Amino acid sequence: MCYYVTGHMTGHIVSIIEFSGKRMPKSRITIRDVAARAGVSHQTVSRVINASERVSPDTRLRVEQAIRDLGYAPNAIARYMAKGSTRTFACIAPNLTDFTFASIIDGAEMKARQNGYFLMSASASDVDIFKNLIVQLVDSRRTEGLMVINPYIDDRHLHLPPQVPIVFLGACAHSGRFNSVFLDEEEGGRLAVQHLLDLNHKRIAHITGPRREDCTLNRKAGYLSALLQAEVEPDPDLIVEGDWSATSGYRAVKQLINQGQRFTGLFAQNDRMAVGAIKALRESGLSVPEDVAVVGFDDMPLASYFDPSLTTIRQDMLSLGKAAALLLLNAVKDPDSPGVQQKMPVELVIRSSTAPNRQEEENPD
Amino acid sequence: MCYYVTGHMTGHIVSIIEFSGKRMPKSRITIRDVAARAGVSHQTVSRVINASERVSPDTRLRVEQAIRDLGYAPNAIARYMAKGSTRTFACIAPNLTDFTFASIIDGAEMKARQNGYFLMSASASDVDIFKNLIVQLVDSRRTEGLMVINPYIDDRHLHLPPQVPIVFLGACAHSGRFNSVFLDEEEGGRLAVQHLLDLNHKRIAHITGPRREDCTLNRKAGYLSALLQAEVEPDPDLIVEGDWSATSGYRAVKQLINQGQRFTGLFAQNDRMAVGAIKALRESGLSVPEDVAVVGFDDMPLASYFDPSLTTIRQDMLSLGKAAALLLLNAVKDPDSPGVQQKMPVELVIRSSTAPNRQEEENPD
DNA sequence: ATGAAAGCGCTAACAT
């Protein structure tokens, strides 16, 4: 039951309703109010709410009662101002909508909260925004630790502040000053290509991410390493650079086909490009996996619902986020602890884009 | 170039690197340090950093120089402690990974930041976590405003605090105390079904979301309204409840088919269920759109890359988030302002799941 | 076991 008056189709402000049931008078119940009511000093109240040592069971009860009576809740700002700690971490990502980023943030937020920390997340599409965020978040001491997702997509890693512990996500830190949590990208590439080799493919095309990103290089290293090990000569003409978008995967395949390249296997560095590639292959009259077997990377949501369902490399982004939060928590506890580089495992998920008629093992959603 | 030592396959901590380039000595440069160096009172420094009124150009320069020399940055906590304002909003969603939620958060964060506010986001999978978050965020005055995504998925809307302005996202507030920003769900349902009717379908199946959610009811109202207007008698047997997951869409269709229901059109209340439904249809030997035309809802990422590409209802979640942030900003400025209910437009996107051989208008990624 | 005093870093309200 909605009280708004209509105005549909055009969208936008529809109606304004009764008075806003005026909010409470900025409830300013402080530790002193509680103290007064309990007939103790404000300090005793402080001791009680800090679950601290020596308070007589009797007064503790009285104070607790007063707290309940007054509906008192400690002011976190004042508290952390006195302590000099905000119990807040921040996470900066290129955007918040990419599901891998979102999963990382979700995981990190959970783990942080379990430990009494909050997480502010912000998106920085370019370096200027990033620099600005650093000032707002770190220089002004709003946060005690920083998570940076994809620090190497541009020069942002050159603008990191010295005051707080930092953890990189999705890339191994090039300097020991920082912590990092990242996937075993190379192993992922290797698993993907090994799988294609096992299916007897020799000419395996490769669509990479943007050249400058670490992750691109590492996945490609895995690709090369698998070929090498199988004694298959890599063909540079089969490697095309994309930009992670489905469209770029589509274009990459069109390009390969226009160039007359022959290949029966294809490894795309993410699922979106793989999906775009499959579309282009079909448009060219090639069927997947019969003519070309395709492997992606990410195991994105609904990867098993594409046609054909996607063989891909699976990772646990939630764990990545949790691990990052944990590193930050440790670094806050022990500021002189060394940077830790933590590599997370990946896993091959075989579906129909490489294995026709294979019984799907599950349909994650 | 990573300095870590190997340890691949198994994952987890890989190596520990050189000393952490010890962080700066908790730089505690305050307004008074600056004042001393500039030879003025701390209050004058405060005036300068607040870009405020009367400071002589001369002293202003001196102060600014001192700030630069010392690398001073104002402490946001202290500042907001003195002012009683944290310049922070919070957003609570069922999870952070759903792309619609993530888009809302991204949009809200941008708009908030443009206006000097930060956004903490947190996921609350159940009511207990939600209640706990309210205490941590609102009662302890960490935040000045609250965004709640999907407040009606459970009883969480009954636990909203009175101290701060609140905006609901994805559902119209049942009470005027709250603001809300929501889609024109009913219009979406109508557009979807009208489209199917226009294609001459009469027997149109409907897969809904969970019964208790507002959004489910509203989309269904649109379905019914379109049928009614076309003088097609709704058949309750064609309506099946899902849970938004692709699997539930799959099951819904299996159920309809097992019951021997006949239908040539299908409207699923979100794209994931639509995708699941299509899979089930195909397994039953029915082709889409020839035997059954399918419409989804959301225009999720890669919706145009499924096979067939998905006809669906598009919305602008980023704008939804921005609008919500704006409402909060207004409410903070003017605490006695009434609750605003803002309805956002939706749009039909026609692709091949209803229109065979249609030239795709674009391939969003 | 409890209280009093000082201060976290800043801003607001009065001085001058």
Place this chain on the structure above:
DNA sequence: ATGTTAGCGCTTTCAT
């Protein structure tokens, strides 16, 4: 135009 005095709501000494 600039300085002085009080806090914001809490925690941390240090007394008692």
